[in-house]
Amino acid sequence: MLLQGCYSVDYSSQFFKSVLDSMSEEVSVIDQFGNFLYVNHAWRCFSQGNDGASSWADANYLTACERASANGDDLAAVAAQGIRSVINDQQDEFYLEYPCHSSAEQRWFMMRVTAFAHGGQHCFVITHKNITERKLAEEAVLELSRIDGLTDIANRRCFDEFLESEYRRCARLSMPLSLAIIDLDHFKLLNDTYGHQAGDECLSKIAKLLKGFAKRPCDLCARYGGEEFVIVLGNTSLIQAEAIMTRMLEAIRALSIPNAHSPVEDFLTVSVGLSTIYPSKDSNEHQLIEAADTQLYVAKNGGRNQLASAQYLIMD
Template structure:
């Protein structure tokens, strides 16, 4: 039987109330862990595509409200299939893990995120960031990828792993959807590949 304040427990001509306290901290932490896991890419331990989409939508709306620019970079690892074919998929997975770890170093604000976009593609969202600022950050990223010195001897670009980056920056406005930013970044990535890879196009 359950007693509450509306139905006091009578004993020896006195009314008593049963008060229970349940610590739900552990359960809440477990629920949060499940939510966090659902947002993460299982291999690289950075945001997955689903969470990227959610974050981009929220950051787009924030930048719209505050009249701020938002930048998006789509990063493709050059000739990654050749690396896999040369050394095997397990080695390729280790390379993706290294890239994920590196990308985390370039997103330090609550308005930024790095994510695995799909396969060997990654994405970085930079809220309140101009094209010039984003280009400087991404140039450093390209240097750091080169410094990882991950061998890719059959690549036509360099004998080590390189990346091509498409960058787009917009000031969100009413009537526009964040997908236009994705479309523009994707077009710039295509242009970077056309121009020889291992470069940023914006």
């Protein structure tokens, strides 16, 4: 007997396929070996729009993850391990949030894996939900916590996180990584002579200029503390970094920010310590910081208003 206001529905397999095809989430079902048994309309559309795949019947999800992992995608390896943990009954479900950016936009997805049995066969549902809107909101809040309030560039926390990440990337790809520490010469005299407001304006001007020398995704300009700044240059050799820092020194001099009582010049100058490393398992980012800091003291002891640089060599 039907309840008043309800109507009869034919709950056939086609009905449930229609329900799944109406969902915005990408849904697939695989067997215990990773072979696809079913994908919904959203999954097919996303696949065709991103890798050109038009057929899923002979595809294998685990193989696709392993292929991506071999090409350097660390999260693909995590996904494969998580799927296998559900397949092997080590956990009831697996959950992963991951970026999947296209050339046109930033995107994040949430992956979830669960198991069920049908006709004596163990099956596994994998869903991917677009969570870009939430992640962008979270990123915006996080970005605020990584920005120096005075200079509007990255703060020390952001620098630490970025350098660690860029170090790992350069190590993985056998690329050089350069770091410059920039110290404003006799900044205390500038503050004492012209006042703290003038000092703050000076820091903001320098930060804006330095930011122009760190434009690539593998570069970062940050306030290191007080009157010190840092510039990270990924995939940049010592010779290349020296050329960039020389142009930066000239640009700072060209600002002609008054510092009348400085024993160096009557305008603001800076000292720069630069070091380059080829990251490996036998080194870490802290050694690069120490090497750049050592070069900074060489520049200061040499009379300031100059660049001192060296490549950090990893000893056997």
